[in-house]
Amino acid sequence: MIHTENLSKTYRMGEVEVQALRDVNLEIKDGEFIAIIGPSGSGKSTLLNLLGCLDKPTSGAVFIDGINTGKLSENALAEIRREKIGFIFQQFNLIHTLNALENVALPMFFAGVGREARLKKAEELLVKVGLGDRIYHKPSELSGGQQQRVAIARSLSNDPEVVIGDEPTGNVDTEAGDAIMDILEGLNRDEGRTIIVVTHDAEIAARAGRTKRMRDGKVLD
Amino acid sequence: MKDTFLLVYRNIRERKTRSILTMLGIVVGIAAVVAIMFISYGMQESITEQLSEMADIIMVTPGSVELGSFGELGSFTERDLKDVERISGVKEAAAMMGEMQEVEYRGEKVMVEIVGIEPRDMDAVFGETVKLEEDGDSGTSASGRELRENDRKACQIGYSVANDYFDYEIGVNDRLTINGSKFRVIGVLEEQGGFRSNVDAQIYVTKRDAVNIFDTRDISSIFVRVRDIGEAEEIADEIEDQIDDNHKLDDFTSAMAMGGAIEDLKSIFSVLQVFLLAIASISLIVAALGIMNTTLMSVMERTHEIGVMKAIGAKNRIILFLFLMEAGVVSGIGGVLGCIVGVIAANVISFGIYTAFDVEIAVVVKLQVLLGGVAVAMIVGILSGLYPARKASKMSPVEAVRYE
Numbered sequence: 359m360i361h362t363e364n365l366s367k368t369y370r371m372g373e374v375e376v377q378a379l380r381d382v383n384l385e386i387k388d389g390e391f392i393a394i395i396g397p398s399g400s401g402k403s404t405l406l407n408l409l410g411c412l413d414k415p416t417s418g419a420v421f422i423d424g425i426n427t428g429k430l431s432e433n434a435l436a437e438i439r440r441e442k443i444g445f446i447f448q449q450f451n452l453i454h455t456l457n458a459l460e461n462v463a464l465p466m467f468f469a470g471v472g473r474e475a476r477l478k479k480a481e482e483l484l485v486k487v488g489l490g491d492r493i494y495h496k497p498s499e500l501s502g503g504q505q506q507r508v509a510i511a512r513s514l515s516n517d518p519e520v521v522i523g524d525e526p527t528g529n530v531d532t533e534a535g536d537a538i539m540d541i542l543e544g545l546n547r548d549e550g551r552t553i554i555v556v557t558h559d560a561e562i563a564a565r566a567g568r569t570k571r572m573r574d575g576k577v578l579d
Numbered sequence: 580m581k582d583t584f585l586l587v588y589r590n591i592r593e594r595k596t597r598s599i600l601t602m603l604g605i606v607v608g609i610a611a612v613v614a615i616m617f618i619s620y621g622m623q624e625s626i627t628e629q630l631s632e633m634a635d636i637i638m639v640t641p642g643s644v645e646l647g648s649f650g651e652l653g654s655f656t657e658r659d660l661k662d663v664e665r666i667s668g669v670k671e672a673a674a675m676m677g678e679m680q681e682v683e684y685r686g687e688k689v690m691v692e693i694v695g696i697e698p699r700d701m702d703a704v705f706g707e708t709v710k711l712e713e714d715g716d717s718g719t720s721a722s723g724r725e726l727r728e729n730d731r732k733a734c735q736i737g738y739s740v741a742n743d744y745f746d747y748e749i750g751v752n753d754r755l756t757i758n759g760s761k762f763r764v765i766g767v768l769e770e771q772g773g774f775r776s777n778v779d780a781q782i783y784v785t786k787r788d789a790v791n792i793f794d795t796r797d798i799s800s801i802f803v804r805v806r807d808i809g810e811a812e813e814i815a816d817e818i819e820d821q822i823d824d825n826h827k828l829d830d831f832t833s834a835m836a837m838g839g840a841i842e843d844l845k846s847i848f849s850v851l852q853v854f855l856l857a858i859a860s861i862s863l864i865v866a867a868l869g870i871m872n873t874t875l876m877s878v879m880e881r882t883h884e885i886g887v888m889k890a891i892g893a894k895n896r897i898i899l900f901l902f903l904m905e906a907g908v909v910s911g912i913g914g915v916l917g918c919i920v921g922v923i924a925a926n927v928i929s930f931g932i933y934t935a936f937d938v939e940i941a942v943v944v945k946l947q948v949l950l951g952g953v954a955v956a957m958i959v960g961i962l963s964g965l966y967p968a969r970k971a972s973k974m975s976p977v978e979a980v981r982y983e
């Protein structure tokens with residue numbers, strides 16, 4: 359379970375301060391599929407980055423399974439990102455020198471999983487997202503939708519309880535977007551993973567179990 | 580580990596041109612150091628080899644051996660020689676008579692240094708190194724024979740005397756006229772060069788003949804070999820005292836132990852070596868800056884990638900390791916290539932010196948220098964990569980991912 363307590367984030371750019379997040383209190387239960395919608399600049403990405411332990415709050419805290427992540431060392435946070443959370447970016451963010459298989463295996467490499475086991479699991483994951491015939495392709499040889507599916511496979515490689523997607527369908531066409539949502543839905547329905555997705559698209563948001571709106575750094579009820 | 584290499588390899592290959600340029604810096608630096616080491620080892624070895632045979636020698640000459648003192652030099656007597664022989668620790672003492680004399684060959688007259696010596700003393704004076712010239716192509720097995728006690732009007736001649744001094748080459752059994760008397764050449768000596776080049780320019784006759792040519796019994800120098808090189812200095816002092824005593828003069832005799840001079844030469848040589856290495860090291864420093872620059876650029880360019888890797892769970896340590904490894908691999912390969920180029924360069928330099936100055940310097944390749952070269956390259960590379968690699972590992976994942 360993830361919950362936040364008065365989570366706030368202020369960006370400072372020289373003289374200017376931007377309050378991207380204001381006292382957010384949010385609770386996400388295990389196995390939930392939650393969609394967060396809101397206009398651009400409302401703080402959705404900021405919130406997800408904090409939930410995914412990619413960034414530190416200015417004040418307040420994120421609790422994962424009851425642990426205050428603000429009290430953890432950098433190494434411990436890296437471990438949480440690696441083991442408990444799968445993060446999917448809008449821009450896919452694959453390593454372009456590595457092929458699909460190696461990209462998917464990378465988090466397992468960081469976790470110290472042996473080569474054989476790693477590549478086997480990576481291949482299974484690629485088959486699962488429908489890319490069994492593309493495992494040796496470099497990201498540049500894949501379409502946007504295919505790249506995003508590789509990224510999903512990568513996010514699953516260490517079996518995380520939570521998958522976080524920051525506009526995962528934002529850079530792909532509708533058809534590919536539907537395929538991506540199908541996969542995420544399946545992860546939630548069939549495997550019981552917690553899914554947190556940010557989206558612009560009301561239609562996509564409708565597929566989630568619960569929807570939260572954001573405006574001006576606040577989560578509305 | 581293998582996968583880390585793979586990752587690193589991909590990154591190096593991705594930026595091939597720059598990696599190669601960086602590597603080139605290391606190659607040049609290491610090659611310079613390695614080549615200098617090998618050449619100077621070679622020099623050291625040939626000097627030591629040539630000199631070690633002379634280390635037990637004491638040269639006894641009248642007057643101080645300072646250059647430019649052309650005044651009337653004294654000479655030694657048979658009694659001086661006997662006294663020197665009696666000093667304990669002296670293994671052999673050989674009297675030598677030397678004078679410049681007019682030598683005529685086929686009507687051509689040249690001044691050559693004539694040395695009179697007892698044939699049985701020749702081995703003591705020359706040791707193992709001076710041999711008769713091998714005369715392979717003309718069919719005769721060797722160039723003559725050595726001087727014997729009962730030879731009369733016979734001489735052995737140095738290599739330059741035989742080949743360069745006169746318009747016509749002189750060979751065994753040719754006849755020379757020395758100071759009016761006819762001498763038969765019974766042997767031509769092998770070319771010496773280096774520290775013994777004086778031998779090439781001399782003509783050797785028996786002491787008895789020398790007495791006749793020079794019309795004196797005076798001994799111009801005494802050549803001493805000692806039993807123990809460690810005692811050479813003391814024995815030299817004793818010889819000086821003894822002969823000065825005989826002649827009732829102060830500072831009449833100069834006895835120079837070659838061993839000391841050799842040590843001086845060696846230490847001058849090691850200073851030179853350090854100096855050359857210091858110069859070569861500058862190129863290594865330049866190479867280090869190159870690596871640092873490359874790694875920094877690599878970090879900058881890959882900021883986004885580092886962010887992604889951290890976002891999916893890479894610990895700082897792994898990022899640090901990846902970048903250090905990249906620097907280490909580039910510089911390690913550079914080190915290996917540098918060693919190869921260094922060995923080639925050393926041989927080219929050695930050949931160049933040989934063709935230009937006719938001085939042979941062997942290239943001494945030592946395994947520990949090669950291993951050291953690669954190690955130094957890698958250490959330099961890794962140290963230079965440390966700052967940029969730390970910088971990379973400390974980046975915040977969000978900031979880095981946002982960076983495009």
Ligand SMILES: Nc1ncnc2c1ncn2[C@@H]1O[C@H](COP(=O)(O)OP(=O)(O)O)[C@@H](O)[C@H]1O
Pocket residue numbers: 369370371376377378396397398399400401402403404405
């Ligand atoms: N690194 C940053 N530095 C400065 N301002 C930022 C930074 N990240 C986000 N912001 C600002 O914070 C606010 C919220 O941004 P973000 O969370 O990306 O919104 P969303 O994802 O909902 O579009 C915006 O006003 C944005 O300009």
Ligand SMILES: [Mg+2]
Pocket residue numbers: 402403404524
């Ligand atoms: Mg956003």
